[in-house]
Amino acid sequence: MGKSRLEAFSDGVIAIIITIMVLELKVPHGADLDAVKPLLPSFLSYVLSFIYVGIYWNNHHHLLNAAKRVSGTILWANLNLLFWLSLFPFATGWMGENHFAPLPSAAYGFVLLMAAISYSLLQHFLISAEGHASVLQRAVGADWKGKLSPLLYLIGIGASFSAQWIAQCIYVLVALMWLVPDKRIERTINQIES
Amino acid sequence: MGKSRLEAFSDGVIAIIITIMVLELKVPHGADLDAVKPLLPSFLSYVLSFIYVGIYWNNHHHLLNAAKRVSGTILWANLNLLFWLSLFPFATGWMGENHFAPLPSAAYGFVLLMAAISYSLLQHFLISAEGHASVLQRAVGADWKGKLSPLLYLIGIGASFSAQWIAQCIYVLVALMWLVPDKRIERTINQIES
């Protein structure tokens, strides 16, 4: 089974997720500054989620680039990741509309956490299929970012209920940590080829 | 006529269907647990529909993989399948918002039934075009899953009006039955190739 249709489908779903999130930014009825001011938290949530979905697309791109075989398990691990990514528009809208209130902030962190776990699962199944001596395994390496992120999300979820701004800072921090594209895979492939 | 554009178009439509379903999960105005509790049925409906659309994408993928020729009839049989799949967001939203009430549950079952029939029709036309000695015919085989599902959906539709939870159980059961990816086609292709 070819991986190209899996890539195309994932790209389609991720492209739609990243774009329909903007629909949660409801057009205000007024035309003055007072009408847009309450939208600021929604806008900031949108920016953060756009970056997160961008990161996932980016890393998904690298991950599948290094993979060769696609099995039924991998298809479902991929659909599981897409499921959690598909909850971004809801979680973003809820957190933004309620100005980073405790429960929506925790829910946003929970969606981030589940997406991170799903991504790790997908990576795990891809490596299993490729073999532990594969390019992918060597490229992923110790994967400290992938192991640290869920922990940080958990702290963020906990912090949501006591100090929301700490939760937000953690979510931004993890995004920044990943914003640097995942050069490990690229680098390792280049090393092996040369 | 190439089948690649048919695959690409179907992938696009299915990717959009699976993603816009989440828009029926309306962002609640409150920020506490009471505000999200009423969303639970909508969320469960969304999960079930996400799995169903995932199954259709998965099997559609396998089905067209085994096909070689695409005719006008096949294009329209495919559009017919996409039409019924496009009603998933509506049926899911209606069932979820009304907490699995009888009529919406039956309507959901009806959309599942029509999608199953449309898929069988598409499979039938593809096999006709390939010939009955084709890889596809041998891969599909007796197709007991494809024959059993419509019957189960019919029982589910009937059960909606007397005991809704039986209808829901049946819908979940059929999903689980298909969740196992359709290995017949994959296996037969591998056998023939070796």
Added chain:
Amino acid sequence: MGKSRLEAFSDGVIAIIITIMVLELKVPHGADLDAVKPLLPSFLSYVLSFIYVGIYWNNHHHLLNAAKRVSGTILWANLNLLFWLSLFPFATGWMGENHFAPLPSAAYGFVLLMAAISYSLLQHFLISAEGHASVLQRAVGADWKGKLSPLLYLIGIGASFSAQWIAQCIYVLVALMWLVPDKRIERTINQIES
């Protein structure tokens, strides 16, 4: 310039148009038959529009299949067609929600008319680029369907203001006329190849 990205972009836009039309089918708040009955006109409009967009995708597929070169003019002629197709969700929703009232019916006919004219324009520019002795020119031939449809739409628009059901019949009739896939191009290509 390759035509593959033009095809991919058009497929994407058409796939989204055909799918977001279903969002105009608003999920009713009630769970009984009385709640869905008023949706019947919207549903019928959706079915008709789904078929129309399907026809356009189908014929667009054939048209570009026969084409070889893509110029700036063709890109814009294509975007012009996509623009009018993008108004289908609006026109469909307006006509359905108002139960085929005169003005929305006429507006629907107007969008059909403009899409037909835009399609003819795109076909014209493609033939110009290919040359009049091209496969495409011979395949399109006299194009009586393409010349008859705008006339019928005009009659439909006129009829909307006096007898709405005639307008609807005409719109359905033209759809049926085109539902038969455009075998001319396919046939001519086959003839030339053999």
Added chain:
Amino acid sequence: MGKSRLEAFSDGVIAIIITIMVLELKVPHGADLDAVKPLLPSFLSYVLSFIYVGIYWNNHHHLLNAAKRVSGTILWANLNLLFWLSLFPFATGWMGENHFAPLPSAAYGFVLLMAAISYSLLQHFLISAEGHASVLQRAVGADWKGKLSPLLYLIGIGASFSAQWIAQCIYVLVALMWLVPDKRIERTINQIES
């Protein structure tokens, strides 16, 4: 890293943006002319934005056609462009619904400005990756359109607060200026090939 998946993802996002903008054209509840008249500004805004997004797709197409290498920086420069394009539906809806009021007109101009700057940045990084003697650099040339547009947008933003119709005229003017597809790149490639 191949540029084909970047092109496919960008096409997907741009196709969705150009299509969901039409969702801001809310279906009116009445069926007479008085019900649609207030939609005229929204419709005109939609037409203008459709043309702008069409221009971006067109030029993005040309730009990546001439490019050969895609790096992590280019992926993020591209996502940055897509982010600003994704704000078109919001900005278009806000300006249209408020009949070209000062603040929404300025906001629309600001989104145009940021998209233009992001496009220039993407072009800059692509040229850097290709080298200054590359086809792309020679094709882009002095890029007077790319340098003039931000200035015109700035004037438009300023004019929004005193004479809104001047702002609108400027936005239309810049669109017309770009409507002529960017033949530089096409021409240069042809020259080099022959």
